[in-house]
Amino acid sequence: xxxxxxxxxxxxxxxxxxxxxxxxxxxxxxxxxxxxxxxxxxxxxxxxxxxxxxxxxxxxxxxxxxxxxxxxxxxxxxxxxxxxxxxxxxxxxxxxxxxxxxxxxxxxx
Amino acid sequence: xxxxxxxxxxxxxxxxxxxxxxxxxxxxxxxxxxxxxxxxxxxxxxxxxxxxxxxxxxxxxxxxxxxxxxxxxxxxxxxxxxxxxxxxxxxxxxxxxxxxxxxxxxxxxxxxxxxxxxxxxxxxxxxxxxxxxxxxxxxxxxxxxxxxxxxxxxxxxxxxx
Numbered sequence: 653x654x655x656x657x658x659x660x661x662x663x664x665x666x667x668x669x670x671x672x673x674x675x676x677x678x679x680x681x682x683x684x685x686x687x688x689x690x691x692x693x694x695x696x697x698x699x700x701x702x703x704x705x706x707x708x709x710x711x712x713x714x715x716x717x718x719x720x721x722x723x724x725x726x727x728x729x730x731x732x733x734x735x736x737x738x739x740x741x742x743x744x745x746x747x748x749x750x751x752x753x754x755x756x757x758x759x760x761x
Numbered sequence: 762x763x764x765x766x767x768x769x770x771x772x773x774x775x776x777x778x779x780x781x782x783x784x785x786x787x788x789x790x791x792x793x794x795x796x797x798x799x800x801x802x803x804x805x806x807x808x809x810x811x812x813x814x815x816x817x818x819x820x821x822x823x824x825x826x827x828x829x830x831x832x833x834x835x836x837x838x839x840x841x842x843x844x845x846x847x848x849x850x851x852x853x854x855x856x857x858x859x860x861x862x863x864x865x866x867x868x869x870x871x872x873x874x875x876x877x878x879x880x881x882x883x884x885x886x887x888x889x890x891x892x893x894x895x896x897x898x899x900x901x902x903x904x905x906x907x908x909x910x911x912x913x914x915x916x917x918x919x920x921x922x
Contacts, residue, residue, distance in 0.1 A: 692905075700898065708894040716884060716895075720876030720902045727866045727877075727909040734862035734913040737804035738920055 659758040666750050674743050682732070689728055693721060805860035807917035814850040815914055819907035821846060822878055826900045829881070829891045840882055847871060847878065866910045877906050 700717050703709045709717070825843045828836050851867040854860055873879045881899050885891055891899075 696898075696902070703894055703898070709892075709898070710895075713892065713895040713898075716876050716880065717898055717902065718876070719880070720899065720906070723869050723872075723875050723877045724902060724906050724909070727869055727906055730862045730866050731909040731913045734804055735916055737859075737862070738917055741802050741804065742920055 655759055659754060662758060663751060663754045666754060667747065670746055670750055671743075674739075674746065678739055685732070693725070696721065803859060804862070804917075805857040807914070807921040808857065809918075811850075811854055811857075811863070812911070812914040812918060814846075814853060815907065815911045818843075818846050818850050819904070819911060822907065823900060823904055826878075826881065826896065826903055829885045829896045829899075830893050831890060833885050833889055837886075840886075844879075844882070863910060863913055866906075866913075870906060870910075876902075878903055 697718075700709060700714055704711070704714045821843050825836065825839050828839070833840070847867070847870060851864070851871060854867055855864045869875060870878045873883045881903065
């Protein structure tokens with residue numbers, strides 16, 4: 653087996669294992685985060701509806717809170733977009749490190 | 762050409778020359794990987810000052826928001842100081858390339874027609890004072906909105922560590 657074949661096999665195995673772990677972690681974190689966000693949002697809406705019903709909040713105040721919740725949702729989406737970008741950078745950098753380390757291990761050591 | 766080709770081939774098949782060739786690859790590979798770390802990034806990296814600006818502005822905003830049950834005129838100066846700090850944080854964040862997500866979050870906070878911080882401050886100014894129930898709920902909501910900004914900066918920090 654040539655050095656390049658040895659490198660290819662080792663690199664592919666490492667990339668596969670690294671990708672599986674990265675995507676699994678990301679998927680689990682994303683699902684858990686979305687669930688937490690919507691549970692919290694639902695609780696807020698229920699509480700405001702109760703306070704509006706009890707006359708503690710005016711219609712204008714309720715409208716402002718719902719508008720604020722829309723803003724919060726938009727900010728949460730931007731937050732998630734940023735997290736995906738950070739994770740993408742982590743993944744790309746991980747692949748670069750892995751490739752360089754495999755080359756050094758197979759060809760240079 | 763016909764002489765150089767086989768010569769190069771013979772030299773490369775030689776064990777010593779091969780090792781030299783691979784060793785010569787080390788520096789360009791390391792350079793390439795460093796280059797990729799910079800060029801391949803899709804978001805601005807962690808910045809300590811940006812993180813501190815977001816946390817200190819949150820503390821200041823929540824303190825000012827809590828006072829909205831009182832007359833706006835008594836706190837107009839504090840509102841102006843808060844707005845100045847929000848704008849400083851926004852301008853600082855906006856100055857970094859590939860930082861659109863955080864920049865847009867600050868823009869939402871600063872939208873006077875929206876339901877975030879500036880929208881609240883506008884309502885307070887218009888009405889003079891606001892009800893305790895509304896102020897409490899809005900304070901909680903504005904706190905969560907700030908947490909979205911702080912959370913992203915914090916996530917960058919976690920990764921950088």
